[in-house]
Amino acid sequence: MSRAANPRVTVDDVTVRFDGALTLDRLSLQIGRSEFVSIVGPSGSGKSTLFNVVSGLQRPDSGRVLLDGQEVTGETGHVGYMLQKDLLIPWRTVVGNIVLGAALTRGARSRDRQEAAELASRYGLGEFLDHYPHALSGGMRQRVALMRTLALHTDVLLLDEPFGALDSQTRLDMQLWLLSVYEDLEVTILFVTHDVDEAILLSDRVAVMSGRPGRILADLPIRLPRPRDLGVLTSPEFTDLKRQVLNLLHQTAVPA
Amino acid sequence: MRRLAIGIAVVATLTAVAVTAAFASSSRPASASRSNSLSTVRVVFDWPGIDFEAVPLTVGNAKGFYKKAGLNVQIVIPPSTSTTVQMLAAGKGDIGFDTTTDVVFGQQAGIDVKSIANYSQNNNWGLVAKPGKKIDVTKIKGKSIGIFTDSWTKAMMPYVLKAGHVTSSQVKQPIFSSDDIAPLLAGKIDLATNTLNYAIAQVQSGTGKKPSVLLATKFGAPNVPVWVYTGMTSWLKSHGSQAKKFLTATRKAFAWSIAHPSAAVKAYLRAYPKIGGGLKYSLDGWKATIPALGPKSSLLMQRASEWRQVAHALHSVGLLKKPLSPSRYFTNAYLKG
Amino acid sequence: MSAFLRKTVVRLALAALAIGLIFGVWNLVIFAFHLKAYALPTPQASVSAIYHRWSIFQPLTVQTVKETAYGFGIGAAIGFLLGVFMSASKTVQRLIYPALITSQAVPIVAIAAPLAILFGFGLLPKLVIVAWVVFFPVVVNVLDGLAHVDRDLINLARVMGAKRTRAFLAIQLPATLSPLFSGLKIGATYAVTGAVIGEWVASAQQGLGTYLQTANASLDTTGVMGATIMLTAIGVASFLLVMVAEVVATPWRTRSTARRKTRFSRENVLTHTDSQTSTT
Numbered sequence: 087m088s089r090a091a092n093p094r095v096t097v098d099d100v101t102v103r104f105d106g107a108l109t110l111d112r113l114s115l116q117i118g119r120s121e122f123v124s125i126v127g128p129s130g131s132g133k134s135t136l137f138n139v140v141s142g143l144q145r146p147d148s149g150r151v152l153l154d155g156q157e158v159t160g161e162t163g164h165v166g167y168m169l170q171k172d173l174l175i176p177w178r179t180v181v182g183n184i185v186l187g188a189a190l191t192r193g194a195r196s197r198d199r200q201e202a203a204e205l206a207s208r209y210g211l212g213e214f215l216d217h218y219p220h221a222l223s224g225g226m227r228q229r230v231a232l233m234r235t236l237a238l239h240t241d242v243l244l245l246d247e248p249f250g251a252l253d254s255q256t257r258l259d260m261q262l263w264l265l266s267v268y269e270d271l272e273v274t275i276l277f278v279t280h281d282v283d284e285a286i287l288l289s290d291r292v293a294v295m296s297g298r299p300g301r302i303l304a305d306l307p308i309r310l311p312r313p314r315d316l317g318v319l320t321s322p323e324f325t326d327l328k329r330q331v332l333n334l335l336h337q338t339a340v341p342a
Numbered sequence: 343m344r345r346l347a348i349g350i351a352v353v354a355t356l357t358a359v360a361v362t363a364a365f366a367s368s369s370r371p372a373s374a375s376r377s378n379s380l381s382t383v384r385v386v387f388d389w390p391g392i393d394f395e396a397v398p399l400t401v402g403n404a405k406g407f408y409k410k411a412g413l414n415v416q417i418v419i420p421p422s423t424s425t426t427v428q429m430l431a432a433g434k435g436d437i438g439f440d441t442t443t444d445v446v447f448g449q450q451a452g453i454d455v456k457s458i459a460n461y462s463q464n465n466n467w468g469l470v471a472k473p474g475k476k477i478d479v480t481k482i483k484g485k486s487i488g489i490f491t492d493s494w495t496k497a498m499m500p501y502v503l504k505a506g507h508v509t510s511s512q513v514k515q516p517i518f519s520s521d522d523i524a525p526l527l528a529g530k531i532d533l534a535t536n537t538l539n540y541a542i543a544q545v546q547s548g549t550g551k552k553p554s555v556l557l558a559t560k561f562g563a564p565n566v567p568v569w570v571y572t573g574m575t576s577w578l579k580s581h582g583s584q585a586k587k588f589l590t591a592t593r594k595a596f597a598w599s600i601a602h603p604s605a606a607v608k609a610y611l612r613a614y615p616k617i618g619g620g621l622k623y624s625l626d627g628w629k630a631t632i633p634a635l636g637p638k639s640s641l642l643m644q645r646a647s648e649w650r651q652v653a654h655a656l657h658s659v660g661l662l663k664k665p666l667s668p669s670r671y672f673t674n675a676y677l678k679g
Numbered sequence: 680m681s682a683f684l685r686k687t688v689v690r691l692a693l694a695a696l697a698i699g700l701i702f703g704v705w706n707l708v709i710f711a712f713h714l715k716a717y718a719l720p721t722p723q724a725s726v727s728a729i730y731h732r733w734s735i736f737q738p739l740t741v742q743t744v745k746e747t748a749y750g751f752g753i754g755a756a757i758g759f760l761l762g763v764f765m766s767a768s769k770t771v772q773r774l775i776y777p778a779l780i781t782s783q784a785v786p787i788v789a790i791a792a793p794l795a796i797l798f799g800f801g802l803l804p805k806l807v808i809v810a811w812v813v814f815f816p817v818v819v820n821v822l823d824g825l826a827h828v829d830r831d832l833i834n835l836a837r838v839m840g841a842k843r844t845r846a847f848l849a850i851q852l853p854a855t856l857s858p859l860f861s862g863l864k865i866g867a868t869y870a871v872t873g874a875v876i877g878e879w880v881a882s883a884q885q886g887l888g889t890y891l892q893t894a895n896a897s898l899d900t901t902g903v904m905g906a907t908i909m910l911t912a913i914g915v916a917s918f919l920l921v922m923v924a925e926v927v928a929t930p931w932r933t934r935s936t937a938r939r940k941t942r943f944s945r946e947n948v949l950t951h952t953d954s955q956t957s958t959t
Contacts, residue, residue, distance in 0.1 A: 141838045163840025173832050177853050179937045190841035203943040221935035424896045447898040451717040491892035516800040517882045517889045661897050
């Protein structure tokens with residue numbers, strides 16, 4: 087595990103129980119500033135629960151969550167959050183959805199809307215500022231969802247399989263796009279996925295989670311140079327890393 | 343698949359049989375059915391619920407007056423108000439018990455229905471007030487007078503307004519569809535309009551006291567009968583002797599019911615045990631109806647002048663486009679013999 | 680011709696065709712069963728009666744429309760508020776819901792008479808009856824709409840730092856609009872019948888309902904059918920009005936873009952070209 091001097095996000099010894107069974111078992115994880123960390127693991131390993139704890143939606147039974155060293159356990163509003171569902175609000179336009187964070191807290195001002203328009207334009211949705219979500223494709227909607235998350239200016243993003251519902255062609259486009267956004271804005275990302283290729287392509291580290299009760303079994307650094315592109319996917323280093331991850335995953339596939 | 347086809351065929355056949363039977367039974371002419379060699383005469387009532395005005399008919403059955411005349415009289419209840427004429431026209435009844443105005447409207451609508459006998463001889467429509475409250479028709483300005491939607495009320499109200507020297511907009515006329523006595527007793531309206539036999543019966547059985555009443559004829563309304571017995575000209579032509587026998591027996595039933603009101607009402611209640619109102623209401627009502635039936639000597643008899651007046655009254659309130667000659671509305675031919 | 684205009688013309692033509700079809704079947708029934716005018720008048724005669732008696736029909740229609748419209752508004756408001764309150768508290772819901780369902784099982788004709796005694800013969804008892812008919816579909820739909828708001832969306836709002844009330848106003852309340860209009864469409868169609876029943880029991884003012892009875896009492900079948908056609912027209916018009924209101928209030932259901940455009944100059948924006956693949 088890489089320990090930066092001041093980790094951006096610290097998950098410290100978090101335990102969560104549900105119906106008497108352990109969902110997360112003394113899970114610890116640190117993410118450094120502007121690091122991109124992916125979590126891979128079997129279904130039901132408590133990845134969503136980990137997300138709920140880090141985002142503040144759920145209080146762990148024990149353990150803490152720290153942001154820049156400050157405790158934020160159980161507090162919402164500190165991180166950005168994105169699911170497989172785009173959760174775009176149907177009666178708001180693209181711009182309206184991007185400014186949702188501001189709209190729900192202090193109220194969206196014209197400056198927020200201008201920023202949203204700039205963000206959308208910069209990433210290819212300039213022609214769709216006033217469109218309603220139902221008029222956009224799945225990929226476009228996820229892009230808007232990511233922009234909504236970026237517009238929160240929290241600089242820490244939790245992404246839970248955001249491209250899982252898209253077809254493989256679109257998914258690839260979106261992965262490359264996410265890479266460019268990440269390189270542009272230098273945000274800190276915690277990313278959950280089933281797709282090992284996706285994890286390796288995008289991340290600085292891949293953490294392998296066990297099945298229930300969930301804990302981090304292994305933390306693999308991904309030493310591929312940035313900026314990354316399609317070519318990375320077929321390089322020998324990539325294949326080697328993939329083999330390592332798959333081995334680790336295979337070990338954890340045995341039910342606990 | 344085959345079983346399904348057979349099943350459908352069976353259901354279809356049964357349905358066809360049921361529908362045909364229903365049609366057949368409903369269009370069976372009266373004269374074709376005989377029970378113990380009595381001919382059936384269907385008399386259609388004027389209201390979708392039976393009440394004490396049917397006493398003479400039930401007495402006619404109970405005391406055997408109709409049976410002696412070779413008739414089996416069945417009382418048919420119409421499904422709604424103002425449908426008696428239509429039921430006669432459609433062949434669902436032979437003789438109707440109806441209001442004079444309905445005969446006039448029937449003729450206007452092209453239905454050749456005629457009145458063959460008067461039920462009542464007088465106009466017993468009027469104003470009703472709470473027991474003890476005096477009615478002064480000249481002081482109705484600004485008051486609320488409950489009215490119904492029927493044509494008799496519409497024909498009579500102008501006389502009320504004229505007697506009170508007011509226009510229609512100077513009195514409140516809330517419209518009721520079935521009961522204006524209850525609101526009167528509850529104090530929601532100052533006056534109610536009604537035929538007095540019903541008003542008296544309802545108030546007496548409800549409060550034990552007699553209401554304050556004022557006959558419309560006392561302030562200028564024509565003294566024309568409210569109810570009559572009717573028949574389609576076509577039916578009368580082919581069943582003339584039955585019509586005559588019916589009216590003769592009915593006159594006897596009238597005389598008996600007037601002479602023995604309590605026994606008559608009890609006979610009526612025995613025939614219709616499940617009606618609302620009960621003994622007191624029905625007895626009060628029948629007793630209040632008797633004055634309107636006229637002297638014994640002229641029971642059921644009609645006069646041309648009555649029909650002229652009814653037609654004129656309806657014409658002057660705009661309900662009747664063209665008054666016809668009285669012979670189009672009535673005939674006394676079946677009262678003789 | 681613009682696409683919108685063409686669509687409207689087509690819709691109107693179809694509506695006219697539908698009416699023509701109904702009138703055609705009506706005439707056919709009269710012909711097939713040899714019905715005389717006193718049993719069932721022709722649609723032509725009924726419509727002509729409306730036209731010739733318009734001076735009588737016009738104030739009657741205004742009265743019935745007034746009863747229907749006000750009662751509808753009251754019923755819709757009550758239904759909406761009840762739906763919101765019941766969704767906020769399961770206890771309230773369990774307490775009130777059975778009573779609401781029972782209220783609809785009671786035949787309106789039965790309660791109309793006591794209502795007239797209680798509230799008199801003016802506008803009020805009719806408003807109560809119309810509201811009675813309208814509020815229930817609204818309650819049910821609003822309640823269902825609120826229950827089906829995506830749990831994840833509410834969580835998202837919380838993660839973003841929204842307070843509970845703010846999230847409710849921004850996410851749950853607007854989510855009720857579509858189901859609300861479904862309920863309103865149902866209520867609108869039945870509202871006018873409520874007004875007529877109210878008029879039947881007791882009425883200080885003449886409306887189409889009282890005219891129905893008066894015409895029936897003088898065997899004026901063309902008058903009866905004329906009034907019936909007017910009442911049907913009110914019901915249909917109510918429904919259409921709600922449909923129009925729905926399109927206006929929920930533009931995202933029928934439009935791709937919002938009417939109000941974001942004013943934005945793209946001159947100063949560096950468009951990111953690296954991953955500018957297809958617009959997926």
